Amino acid sequence: MTFAPDAVRTMFDRIAPVYDAMNRVMTGGLDLRWRRLAAAAVVRPGDRVLDAACGTGDFAVADARAGASYVVGLDFSERMLERARRKAPSVEWVQGDMLAMPFPDGSFDAATVGFGVRNTELEPALRELRRVLRPGGRLAVLEITRPRGLLRPFYALWFDRLVPLLGRLLPGGEAYAYLPASVKRFPGAEALADAMRTAGFGDVTFRRLGGSIVALHEGVAS
Numbered sequence: 001m002t003f004a005p006d007a008v009r010t011m012f013d014r015i016a017p018v019y020d021a022m023n024r025v026m027t028g029g030l031d032l033r034w035r036r037l038a039a040a041a042v043v044r045p046g047d048r049v050l051d052a053a054c055g056t057g058d059f060a061v062a063d064a065r066a067g068a069s070y071v072v073g074l075d076f077s078e079r080m081l082e083r084a085r086r087k088a089p090s091v092e093w094v095q096g097d098m099l100a101m102p103f104p105d106g107s108f109d110a111a112t113v114g115f116g117v118r119n120t121e122l123e124p125a126l127r128e129l130r131r132v133l134r135p136g137g138r139l140a141v142l143e144i145t146r147p148r149g150l151l152r153p154f155y156a157l158w159f160d161r162l163v164p165l166l167g168r169l170l171p172g173g174e175a176y177a178y179l180p181a182s183v184k185r186f187p188g189a190e191a192l193a194d195a196m197r198t199a200g201f202g203d204v205t206f207r208r209l210g211g212s213i214v215a216l217h218e219g220v221a222s
Contacts, residue, residue, distance in 0.1 A: 005097075008119055009076050012055075016079035019056050026163055030210055034142055035059045035114055037209070038216050039066040042138035047109035050074065050132060052098045052125075053116025057084030059142075060091050063112055072108075074101060099124050106134040114142040118186045126199035133221040139201060140218050145189045147212040189215040 015022070023031045035058055043049055045067035051060035054073035064071045072092045075081055081093045096102050098113075098120055111129050129139055160180045187195065189206050192215070196204045201219030208215050 012077040013079040016056065016077060016083060019080065020058070020083070022166070025166060027210065032058060034209055034214060034216065035062040036065070038112060038114070038140040038142050039063045041216070041218055042110045042112065042140040043068050044109065048107065050103070050108045050111040052101070052111060052113045052129060053119065054084060054093070055080045055114070055116070057087045057091065057093070059112050059114040060084065061088050064088060064091060068110070074098065099128055101128055101132055103132045105131055107132050108137060109134060110138045112140045115144065117141060118143055118182050122187065122195055123199065126195055126201070130200040130221050135221055137221040138218065139196070139221065140216065141192070141196070142214060142216055143186070143192065144183050144213065145208070145215040146183070189217070192217055
């Protein structure tokens with residue numbers, strides 16, 4: 001199942017009021033820790049940092065706390081950005097499309113994306129992230145992945161059945177029925193690493209977090 005961009009934007013506008021609560025429930029609160037870990041991996045003191053597909057702003061806030069001197073959070077959902085602005089007025093919040101970002105080439109020293117590349121066209125999004133990073137700029141991508149081993153049956157129950165059910169109990173949360181389909185059609189961790197290399201990133205590595213339900217990919221703009 002795939003959705004047109006306008007449909008995805010409408011969906012995220014709808015779930016904005018419950019987005020943070022659902023993230024905490026789905027990850028047992030670990031998503032904030034993962035964002036801090038990813039920000040620490042790629043942000044250096046004084047960096048200009050982009051958080052693309054920023055949602056309600058938690059990753060951009062982590063980037064700022066990691067030492068960035070200037071942070072831009074970009075998202076195409078205005079309802080998400082309304083909540084982000086309340087968290088960090090010092091961050092520059094921009095409504096825009098990750099496939100055509102309104103920034104000159106080489107504008108940033110680092111970029112982060114948390115659970116966002118899954119909801120767009122992967123290869124064009126990675127190329128656009130490479131474009132706005134300076135040579136040597138660093139990228140961190142946090143994304144849900146398919147776990148291995150003993151967690152696999154639990155993961156299938158949780159994401160395929162229980163998360164959509166929880167979403168239906170919250171206003172606007174019925175859109176969480178989209179989550180299992182988006183994860184299933186998204187490349188695995190190894191394939192995402194290959195896509196980053198193809199898009200112009202070197203030194204690409206990844207590590208699995210949360211019992212392998214999430215992968216943190218890092219790369220350096222060639």
